[in-house]
Amino acid sequence: MTETDTPEPAKKPRFTSLEIGLITIVSLFLIIIVILIIVFAIQSNNVCTTADCTQSASRLIENMDATVDPCDNFYQYACGGWLKKSIIPEAQSKYGLQNILKGNMEVILKGDSVLEKNVERESPAVTKAKTLYKSCVNNSLIERKGGAPLLDMLPDIFEWPMAVDNWDNVYGKTWRLEDVIARLNWKYGTEVLISFFIRADDRDSTKHIIYFDQQMSFGLLSIDYYSCRGRFAEACRAYEQFMFDLAKLIRTDRGLQINEADIRAEVTRVVNLEKDIASATDFQRRDPALLYNKMQLSTLNRIFAFEVDFQKFNWTYYTAKIMDTVNTKVNDSEKIINYSPSYYGKLKNVLAKYTKRDVQNYVVWRFVMQMVGELSQVYRNTKNVFLKVLTGKASEDALWRWCALYVNGNLGKAVGRLYVQEAFSDNSKELMEEMIKDIQEVFISNLDDLSWMDEETKNAAKDKARAIRARIGYSEDIMNDEYLDNAYKDLSYSGEEYFQNVLQNLEYRTKKQLQKLRRKVNKNDWFFGAAVINAFYSASLNEIVFPAGILQPPFFNKGQPKSLNYGGIGMVIGHEITHGFDDNGRSYDKDGNLKNWWTPESTKNFLELSRCIASQYSKFSWDLANGLHLNGNNTLEENIADNGGIRQAYQAYKKFVKRNGKEPLLPGIDLSHDQLFFLNFAQIWCGSYRPQQAVISVKIGIHSPVMFRVLGSLQNFPEFAKAFNCKKSSNMVSDNVCRVW
Incomplete structure (x- = not known):
């Protein structure tokens, strides 16, 4: 008999099926207990876990840089993440x-x-x-x-001399400056040398009137560029080359000979003429009352006449050429408003230095440089x-x-x-109306705390603030x-x-x-479209407008915490309300009329406080713009509005909390709602500039660059420092707080 292996007995199962079932039930019970504990913990900590809240928290965390001390540089703290991940598209300058x-x-x-x-x-x-x-x-x-569409219509405006042969004999013999710039105005939407437009009369906002103003825009943006030196030299050369290349291209398409030396000589004279015009303009006009010079056309002809090649400019003839296109007759007695007596006085001396060919080259150039993009x-x-x-x-x-x-x-x-x-959802309107009412009431109540303003002026300011109308979303007419x-x-x-x-x-x-x-002015008409991501204040209408396009996250969302709404669109609401009382808006009364409703003492105090803000922002220098300092005078109105807007929105939010109780916190972000208010405000202005655009922003921008919009307004608002426990020595705490409203 041979030996064989004896099989081992089968192992007994570790758990019976009954025991496994009991374990499963116990495990499920424990999981439920854990879930309940988590839910209880969330409820105890009052954390919002809705989709809107989690999305808001995710956006805020992604855009910020929590490694930066908020009391050192709040803009970098709020926007550091965004700045690190965002690349300026090639088609954008900012x-x-x-x-x-x-x-x-x-x-x-x-x-x-x-x-x-x-x-x-x-x-x-x-x-x-x-x-x-x-x-x-x-x-x-x-x-x-x-280029045929442009070339075919140039004869309608007496041609572009440098781009056509024999201009002096063909077009120059019948040329008249009034005919050219009138047609450029009414038919081609181009204002050159003279800005002519129809608008509500500053002193009677129910009626329209003709305005004359200085030339408002230039190919090289500001007078500094026309020096053609230093940081502006390259742009100046590129501008001249643009004109040269375009004239050469048109002559080529027309089969004309090209004498580069002749074209360059004409280009030089055009740039010199534009430089002289820019030198005659006033870029620092602050007081609307000083701009308002009402007179008859006959007065313009008597005092502000200028000549080009011994042809005297007739203001009545020029105005009639424009208004005849809509069958409206004007004569010497027509009353107009002259915004720029000084400019027109200087323009006489400028044009005396140039020929009609030079002037025609310039005015047509300003048109073709715009149309070439089409x-x-x-x-x-x-x-x-x-x-x-x-x-x-x-x-x-x-x-x-x-x-x-x-x-x-x-x-x-x-x-x-x-x-x-x-x-767009119409559900947004109700909440917007509530926020606007809150912020209006805060602005009005804050007037009582202003020691620099006397009671007479305060009462008039309250009347104006109460009279501000709000338009939200879109006009039902559309x-x-x-x-x-x-x-x-x-x-x-x-x-x-x-x-x-x-x-x-x-x-x-x-x-x-x-x-x-x-x-008559239709004060019920909407002057802005709905698909616009911006907001507006109109002094002549005394109204604020919030188109549908801006009523979206992160500015506004019915489902996101109110701290974010008040820090976003709430600040914008306060900003637009404050525009009614900024360096310009304060000159208009509650009906939109240019009227001095201020006492001399309150005016004096306002101007002094405004100078504080202008001086403060002028001390900011920007490395990206080659160390240029901001121009606090150019940006004064917007800086006043920013400073007022952040204060009013924050105070309105605190009143909301007092009325409705504290909001649930956002998940995953260890910040109070006071802090979230400021964070969302700052993140609205996260942005990048190319160095060239940075210089432009400093030179001609009416808004401070976005970083300084955040830093300047928060350094002037002690509640920010309080929310983030900033020490007095911190960069975000100013030694000299400036406040107007």
Whole structure:
């Protein structure tokens, strides 16, 4: 018998099925207990876990840099994460939250349900918007046309001398400056040498009147660039090259000979003329009352006449040429408002140095330099090279983005309707109305605490603050087909003729303004579109406007904590209200009329406090702008509004909490709601600049660069330091707090 292995007996199971079932039940019970403990802990800590709260917390954490001491540099603390991860797109010279929101809006406008969607039986006005968009994105046709659309219409404005032969004998013999700049104004929407427009009379906001002002814009943006030295030399050379290349390109397309020396000589004279005009302008005008000079056209002819090649400029003839286009007659007795007596006095001496050919070269140049962007790529490139040097932009926007913005800018009511239908909720209006009321009440109650303002002026200020009207979202009229169609009844676009559509828009927009002269001001009309990411204050209407486009996160969201809403759109509300009492807005009364409702003592104190803010911001220097100091005078109105806005919004939020109780905290971010208020305020201004744009912002910007909007307003607000427990020696605590409102 052979030996065999004896099999081992089977092992007994570690747990019976009954025991396993009991363990499973116990485990589930323990899990439930843990979940309940977590829920209880969350409730005990009062943490908000809704989708809106978690998204808000995630955004705030992602954009901030918690390694920075908030009391040292709150802008870096709030925006360090954003600055690290964000790259300025090649088509932008600066980039921030508003660019992102605008980009998102462009996507909505482009979408299959908006400008690119065909809908049966839609409003003709909406169809016109889509036709204009179609013509704009038809790039192949634009390329085939080249520069022909511009070249074909130049004879209508007496041609561009450096781009055509024999100008002096063909066009110069019948040339008259009034004819040229009048046509550029009414037909082509270009104001050069003279700014002419119709607006509500500053002293009677129910009536329209003609205004004359100095030239408001320049190819090189500010007088500093025309020195052509130092940091401005490259931009100056690029500007001259832009003009030279464009004139040369037009002559080439016309089959004309090119004498580069002659063209460069004319370019030099044009730039010198523009420099002289810029030198005659006043860039530091602060007092609206000093600008208001009411007179008859006959007075302009008697006191402010100038000559070009012995041709005397006739102001009445010039005005009549413009107003005849809308069948409105004017004569020597027509009353106008002259905003710039000093400029017109200097312009006489400037133009005396130049020939009519020089002047014609300049005025047409200012037109063609704008229109070149609507032509084929080879024409656009002449401008793109210049813009890259001037602003740092390395490329153009995507065509569809440019076109969506262009259509929105010209048919804002029709596009606004499409945007509202696609992306806006009317539920926002009620909460906005509540916030506006809260912040208005805070502004009014704060007046009682101002020791620098006497009772008489305080009472008038309260009346004005109470009279401010608010417009939220959009005008209901744009949802009415009849209203919308009537608004654009005079427009007729072709999907094959983009350049002609552009010219039509220029003429239409100008004539709509000119037609107002003999009409009463309609104070119920909306002057802004709905698809706009901005907010506004109108002094003549004494109203604040918050279009639908800005009523979105992080500015505003019905589901996000109120601390974020008050730090976002709440600050904007306070900012716009304060504009009614800034260095300019304070000169207008509750009915929108230019009127001195201040006592001399209160005026003196206001100006002294304003100088404090101007001086404070002028001390900020910016490394990105080659160490340039900000211009606190240029940005004074906006700085006053920022400082007032943050104070009022914060106080209104504290009243909200007192009325409704503390809000649940946000998950994952160890900050109180007072701190979150300031964090969201700062993150609204997260942004980057190219060095070239930084210089431009300092030189001509009416807003302080975004970093200094945050730092300046918070250094002047002690409640910020209190919220973050900042020591007196901290950078965010100012030794000299400036406060107006």
